[in-house]
Amino acid sequence: MMGEFLLVCACGGLGAVARFVLNTSIQRWWNRVFPLSTLVINITAAFFAGIAASAYFYQTVGYFTYLLFVAGFLGGFSTFSTAINEMVSLAKSNRIVMALGYFAATVIIPFLMIVLGWWIGAMGR
Template sequence: MGQFLLVCACGGVGAVARFVLNTSIQRSWRKLFPLSTFIINVLASLLAGVAAAAYTYQTVNYYTYLLFVTGFLGGFSTFSTAINEMVSLAKGKKFVMAAFYFVVTLVIPFSMVIVGWWVGSMGR
């Protein structure tokens, strides 16, 4: 039960971090491209890659990995929001932007996991 509550608490901290970063970016970014969600998901992907490598190479234990990835990054990252933004762009007939956002939302975070894995495994 304690592990469950800790994951919930870390998820809450991640959600608050997402809210703060999202709000900060949106205050200065007034363009069509949903930059705040994109940055959040790219950062979360990079950190997930670092965490995966750290766990694989036993730099961190399972509980640290669980709390960080499942808890914090689970609350921080927001793939569902990205999908909703793609649909909203398409409904607004911004098809080129929706397609571009779709591609970069998949390709760049995937690449960041690889970069994160590489960073997390340096020295191995």
């Protein structure tokens, strides 16, 4: 049990490092008010979570692998709390339409990515 805990923690740390690298890279390229980096990160995480869920459902991967990847890596990689904070910051700076658009994109697009990931993971079954 302690080994599982430590491995999930290690995978979460790797996910956080990956998020930091991707976030920094996108922010250097995208120098605008709209928080694109967090949106890209959460969309990517949702897509891979959909693939992982499909792989686990169809028994392509075991529970432990699924746990390490989804709860560990993707848990450290994705960042819903940052997205909410960015929405609030946009609203406080009177960018209400942008905040509402970001809210919609943050909820709808990752949902669609989970569906797409599941569909891709289930192809050929």
